[in-house]
Each structure stands twice: as structure tokens, then as C-alpha cells.
Amino acid sequence: MSKRPINFGAGPSALPESVLNEALGGILDFKGTGIGVAEVSHRSKEFVSLLADLENNIRTQLDVPPTHKILFTQGGGTGQFSAVVLNMLARHRLLHPTLPDEQRVMDYVITGSWSKKAMDEANRLGGASVHIAADARTKSKDSKSTDGIPAHEDFDFSADPVLIHYCENETVDGVQFSNDEQSPTSFPFHLLPAGGLWPLVADYSSSFMSRKIPRLADHAVIFAGAQKNIGPSGLTILIVRQDCIVDVDAAAKLGAASVPISMAYKPIADAGSLYNTPSTLAIYIASLVLERSKKLGGIEYYEPVNRRKAQKVYAALKEGEEKGVYCGKVREGSQSWMNVVFDVLGDNADAKFVAGAEALGMVALKGHRSVGGIRISLYNAISEEDTDKVVSYMKDFVAQNSSA
Amino acid sequence: MSKRPINFGAGPSALPESVLNEALGGILDFKGTGIGVAEVSHRSKEFVSLLADLENNIRTQLDVPPTHKILFTQGGGTGQFSAVVLNMLARHRLLHPTLPDEQRVMDYVITGSWSKKAMDEANRLGGASVHIAADARTKSKDSKSTDGIPAHEDFDFSADPVLIHYCENETVDGVQFSNDEQSPTSFPFHLLPAGGLWPLVADYSSSFMSRKIPRLADHAVIFAGAQKNIGPSGLTILIVRQDCIVDVDAAAKLGAASVPISMAYKPIADAGSLYNTPSTLAIYIASLVLERSKKLGGIEYYEPVNRRKAQKVYAALKEGEEKGVYCGKVREGSQSWMNVVFDVLGDNADAKFVAGAEALGMVALKGHRSVGGIRISLYNAISEEDTDKVVSYMKDFVAQNSSA
Numbered sequence: 052m053s054k055r056p057i058n059f060g061a062g063p064s065a066l067p068e069s070v071l072n073e074a075l076g077g078i079l080d081f082k083g084t085g086i087g088v089a090e091v092s093h094r095s096k097e098f099v100s101l102l103a104d105l106e107n108n109i110r111t112q113l114d115v116p117p118t119h120k121i122l123f124t125q126g127g128g129t130g131q132f133s134a135v136v137l138n139m140l141a142r143h144r145l146l147h148p149t150l151p152d153e154q155r156v157m158d159y160v161i162t163g164s165w166s167k168k169a170m171d172e173a174n175r176l177g178g179a180s181v182h183i184a185a186d187a188r189t190k191s192k193d194s195k196s197t198d199g200i201p202a203h204e205d206f207d208f209s210a211d212p213v214l215i216h217y218c219e220n221e222t223v224d225g226v227q228f229s230n231d232e233q234s235p236t237s238f239p240f241h242l243l244p245a246g247g248l249w250p251l252v253a254d255y256s257s258s259f260m261s262r263k264i265p266r267l268a269d270h271a272v273i274f275a276g277a278q279k280n281i282g283p284s285g286l287t288i289l290i291v292r293q294d295c296i297v298d299v300d301a302a303a304k305l306g307a308a309s310v311p312i313s314m315a316y317k318p319i320a321d322a323g324s325l326y327n328t329p330s331t332l333a334i335y336i337a338s339l340v341l342e343r344s345k346k347l348g349g350i351e352y353y354e355p356v357n358r359r360k361a362q363k364v365y366a367a368l369k370e371g372e373e374k375g376v377y378c379g380k381v382r383e384g385s386q387s388w389m390n391v392v393f394d395v396l397g398d399n400a401d402a403k404f405v406a407g408a409e410a411l412g413m414v415a416l417k418g419h420r421s422v423g424g425i426r427i428s429l430y431n432a433i434s435e436e437d438t439d440k441v442v443s444y445m446k447d448f449v450a451q452n453s454s455a
Numbered sequence: 456m457s458k459r460p461i462n463f464g465a466g467p468s469a470l471p472e473s474v475l476n477e478a479l480g481g482i483l484d485f486k487g488t489g490i491g492v493a494e495v496s497h498r499s500k501e502f503v504s505l506l507a508d509l510e511n512n513i514r515t516q517l518d519v520p521p522t523h524k525i526l527f528t529q530g531g532g533t534g535q536f537s538a539v540v541l542n543m544l545a546r547h548r549l550l551h552p553t554l555p556d557e558q559r560v561m562d563y564v565i566t567g568s569w570s571k572k573a574m575d576e577a578n579r580l581g582g583a584s585v586h587i588a589a590d591a592r593t594k595s596k597d598s599k600s601t602d603g604i605p606a607h608e609d610f611d612f613s614a615d616p617v618l619i620h621y622c623e624n625e626t627v628d629g630v631q632f633s634n635d636e637q638s639p640t641s642f643p644f645h646l647l648p649a650g651g652l653w654p655l656v657a658d659y660s661s662s663f664m665s666r667k668i669p670r671l672a673d674h675a676v677i678f679a680g681a682q683k684n685i686g687p688s689g690l691t692i693l694i695v696r697q698d699c700i701v702d703v704d705a706a707a708k709l710g711a712a713s714v715p716i717s718m719a720y721k722p723i724a725d726a727g728s729l730y731n732t733p734s735t736l737a738i739y740i741a742s743l744v745l746e747r748s749k750k751l752g753g754i755e756y757y758e759p760v761n762r763r764k765a766q767k768v769y770a771a772l773k774e775g776e777e778k779g780v781y782c783g784k785v786r787e788g789s790q791s792w793m794n795v796v797f798d799v800l801g802d803n804a805d806a807k808f809v810a811g812a813e814a815l816g817m818v819a820l821k822g823h824r825s826v827g828g829i830r831i832s833l834y835n836a837i838s839e840e841d842t843d844k845v846v847s848y849m850k851d852f853v854a855q856n857s858s859a
Contacts, residue, residue: 054489055489055490056488056489056490058490058494058495060494060495060496061496062496062732063493063494063495063496063497063732063735064494065490065494066491066493066494071482071483071491071493072483074482075479075482075483078475078478078479078482079475079476079479084460084818085458085459085460086459086460086462086469086818087470087475089467089470089475089686089687089688089740090462090464090467090468090469090470091462091464091467092464092465092466092467092819093467093688094824125529125530125531125534125689125734126529126530126534126717126731127529127717127731127732128731129716129717129730129731130529130530130715130717130731132716133715133716133717133718134715137715172715172716175704175707175713175716176713176715177707177713178713276732278732282493283493283734283735283736284493284497284732284733284734284735284736285529285689285690285733285734285735285736285737286689300579303579303581308712308713309579309580309581309582309712311534311537311538311541311576311580311715311718312533312536312537312576312579313530313531313533313534313537314537314715326533327530327531327532327533327534328466328467328531328680328682328688329688329689330529330687330688330689330734330737331467331682331687331688331689332687332688332689332736332737332740333689333734333736333737336493336736414488414490415496420498
């Protein structure tokens, strides 16, 4: 048994201890080269084969169809907030070369602070107007606070937009779309106009590889930073439908904004994600995480485990709410499997909760600095046993602190 | 004594074995947190303090004045080829709001394939015309081949350019500016117009921290990927004069191109390089490399060592040239301390040289795929003893292969 603290941090976050131990070998001697993985050329046959294995592991475990390429880059979600806009604007320009910019629209679905940030970047970059296709902000347009996925009837997609952006899981707000298409809190794929090839962009940063991606094949771009479920920070994964890998320079000649070369999808795709030097060490550790995941059974293994983990924590939260100790922030049906956010009621009670957990070896439970409270992140590296420990603590805390 | 191969690769490249061993500890348990460095929040006090130490190590060892900020980002040199153009265009716009774009000029000094790539990106991005301030391409404008730094009299700087870009060390071509300001192959600082605050941009990717940076304080931006002298790939270091950290959104309102937020220097600077999640593992290892470097004596230690290493290899190359076995590619005075490039004369002789070296435990000596031949990279992690081994091999190879 390990004496490691259980790390419920929101990212960069826990990695499987067995992967860390395995990584030590490769950091000293990568694939028998005698040289560490951080020291070999990214163009060496050993590294190129590692990258191919990583891609294959993502493709098979997520069932990514051949219509979509898997790309690796740097810069995280923030980088993609810009890159996806620029690439999709270029695509729209090539499809509609003479359309005035005022008639180009980018649809954003606002369910929390990350989708809001993505929209802010679209507004910064310009080239099309921004339309809020749905808005979960409850208090005011300025508020960062959301408590769930908007009702399907409140979605209003534009005709032929440049892109339709949503954040599948809001790490700060703890709000996630349901993965059950029949649920009223699922993403309303059925409301998209008929015809397919939608410019649908999903930020999967904090739920990537934690469960199946509903309607994956219908997405234009799915992006995710590695640093939640599958690896260290510094690696960004893209799943891009091939019609969205466009010649941005041809689009620029038609009037689209220039795209920094490292953000253009086509050079990355053409070079097998080796247009420039990638973050080799992060890629290596992600590859170990996904090899381990494959051995466990891939998404088929993780999805039910992650469902149970979330159910247990939300059940404990509900008990605590009934006893007047906790106050959840997210409506049922919109509650994230990955990030459980709530307040502990009472003066300084959040800090007391965090301190008590730390004394028991459970760390990084503080909510995001913008919203406070508690956040329990339940990424893949958090086992069911780890979850049981925090659930047990949540219950004990209620028993000790409820006035009932 | 280690049995590790000596890794003469051009990057990602050798790291000190002691650093790799030390890193193993932090990958399991970072600063006594019980959690690995790849697992802790980039906003944790432990990581923030690591970042501050890294900055301080760069600042003190390179003697970076308080006029300049040190920033950390992702995306490498390729990312900066775009970022530096966009930020400097914004600065120029704020300085000269009404100047037509046709009258804005970006000066590029072409000394090899990386400066050429940087210029290509400036041409792609537009917003100003590109002026070649000096050109070392010997055969034709299309050739990637250069054999040295242009003569000072061939430099022709624009008046008030947006930027003046040069690549201090050309990793592929093995061409480097002299660090002796009196040398005819130094960067011609004396030809810059009087007045100072030049928009001077230097790509130090493959020579950063290997020796002092001449006239560092006169630079607007110095950038470098970590993966040559100081760490794994995934980390990019910027030294930016504070007048070049501008409000790119204010510039965009005046007509400058929008800058993707992750490429804008000001948000990075304002957030202490934590605007978004950085490449934490790469930062950690770089911090260990620079701690080790500090203990050795910093640049004061490395500069003479690196000079001697280069002198020894170039002396062996010259001997081989005199015996008709080798053919150097770079003129004396322009020869890189970091990357020694040459051909081995005769059919398949490059491959024979590489294979013979590999049999002796010296690897990654093949020249860049675009130019072929041999490349011996002598970054900081290559010791003088390692260098002596390759020099000895170079001499033995000559003895065995010269017809004389």
C-alpha cells in the first residue's frame, strides 16, 4: 500500500503511481537506447513509434473513425480557443469566399467559465460575430456562476455558423453535459440542422478518455489538454474531421485572418504532429497512461467506474445537504462526473473541511480561486477505493458538524 | 562511470545524468508534498516557488537587467516565429498608429534555415513588408545552404523597422555569430541607428545559456526553446524588454492583427507565466539543470568549457580536411560552438563515420535530414571528456581513411 496522499486536484492532477514508477525507467533509458526519453530526437524511430502507439491507443479506445485525424500539439485549451477559431474561420472562408464578415457567425454555448473564456477569445479574434446559442449563467451576463446545462428549448443555433463551440465538462463550475442522448441535459444534437458535417467543436479538456464521447463522429474538432485524465501538462490532443484540416494560407488570400503556423491544423497533420518539436516527455507519460488504460479495458473499464465514483460522491453530498452541512452548486442531471463542487456551510467551514481531509492524506480539495468552496476532482487516476475514502470523510464530516 | 551512450543529438538532446537521477525523486515526490511534480497544481506554492527559482537562475546567470522580463511559455521557436511578429507589430502600431502597413518593415537577417523559416512566417502573417537585412545564402535565394555570417558591410537595416530578427546560432547549418564584438562575424550592433531601444529580436534556441549573450540589454526579445542546453522540449523561454510587452488588444483596435491570447506577451507577463497551464514537468527538469549549472559556476563556467570543446572539434575537423577525409561546411569565424557540421568525403562515408561512432557508444551524429552529412552537437550537457572522445574518434577515422 502506498503512503501517497490522494490527490483530488483539478489539474495538473493525479497520475497512476504505477505509471510514475514505469516512467522512471524511460527517463533514464528509453526503449533500450540507453538514452532518456527527454533526450532522444522527436524524429527518432523510437519516438515516432511511441507517438504512433499513443495515437492508436486513443483511436481504438475512443473508437475514432477514419474520417477524423488525431493530432498532438502544445498550448492546452487556451491555445485551442484561438486555434479552433482561426482554422474554422479559414474553412468557412473557403466554403463561402465572398460572404461579408458581418454575416459569419460563431455559436458559443455558455455553461461555465471555460466556455465563457473560449467565447471571449472568439470575440477578441474577430472575423465573425459571436452568437450565444445557449447561456447557463444564472445571475447576470457578467456572472461566472452557472448551475447546470440549459434546457434544450433554450438552444438557438445559427444557420451555417463558422463553428458551434461547447465545453463538455466545466472544470471550475462542475457542470457537464449528460452522456445519455435521451437526457434533457445532453448536448442537443437533434437540434442541429439536418445534413451533417456540422462545425461542432467540443472542449473535452477535463473529461477526455473518462467515458465515451457521444456522437464523436459528428464533431468537427474535439480538443483536450492531457493534464486531467491522461498525462502531464504540455500536451494537447486534437481529434479533427478531415474537412476541417484546411489550407489556411489559401483562405488568407481570400481575406481570412492569417493563422500562426504552429496553430494551423494542416501543417501539424501533414507532418504527423512533428511539424515542430513536441513536448516529448509529456507525450511519453501519456503513452504509459493509455497503455495502462488499454490493459484495464479502456473506456469500457473507466466509464462504469467513473459513473460509480460520481454517484457515490453526489450521494454523500446530498446527505450532507439534507443535514444542512453542504450546499451543492449544480443541478441534478448536470453534475460533472469529473469535478464535484459544493460549499460547506458555516464560517470558515470550507477551510475546516480541507484541513480535515489533509490530515487524512487527501489533498487539493479547494475550489477554484474564482468561485471558492470545495472541488473534488475524480479523474481516471482516482480509484474507486480513493473515492470511497473521500466519501467516508464527507459522511464523517456531516456527522460531526450537523446540528441535527 | 556511466555506460550511457554519449548523445551528440541536436535536440531534444543530452541532459546531465545527475539531473535525470535527481528528477526521478521529484517525479514521485515533489518538495515533500508526497505528490509528483507532474501532478501538482501549477498554482501551488511549491510550483510557483520553483518557477521563481528558475527565473532567478536565468536572471542571475545571464545577468538579465530589470528592464527585461523573463517569461515562460510553450510552442518553441516555431511558436515564437509567429508570436514575436504579432507582438512587435502591435508595438509598432501603438507607436505609429496611422502609418500605412506598406510602410511598416520587418528586417530579417538570413544566416541559415531557421532564420529563413522565421522570415517565411513573417511573410505568411503579413501586416508589414519583409526586408532581408543581410543574406548568407551562397548559392541562390532558394538554397538553404549558408557557410557563414555575412560581412558587416553587407548588412542593410531599415529605418524604424517593426523588428530586426536574427538567429544567433543556426542549428542545422552550424553557423553562429561570433560573441566577440570586434570580430567581423559578430552581430553588427554598431550599424544599428543611434538612439537605442532597438526592436532587436534574437532566436537563441540552440545557444541559450551556453555563453554570455552579447549586448543582451539592447535586445527587444530573446527567445529559446529549452530542449538544447537546459531541459526537455515543451518549455520556451523569453527575455522581453518591458516596452515590448504591449496591449495587443489596444493595437488591434488601431488596425493591427489580432493576437491569439496564448501568444500575447502581456497576459503571460501579467500572470507571472501562469496565464494558462505551463509544461510543468519540462519546467521542473530545466530548473534542476540550472541549479546544477549555478553550482558549477553558471555561464562563467560553461563559456570557457564550450569554447575549448568547439576548438578541439574544429581542430580535428581541420586536420581531417587537410588529409582529404572531411569537408567542413562553415567558414572560420562563423563556426558554431554548439553544432559542428561537416561531410565525410567518399561513397557512403557519412554512414561509415556514424556507424563507427555508434560502435564506440557515440550516437545521434547524423546531420539534419535537409542537409545530410555529420553534425556534432556540443551542448552544455556534453562534457569536455565526452568531447575528447569524439575528437579522438575523428582523428582515428582520419588515420584509417586518409589515402595520404
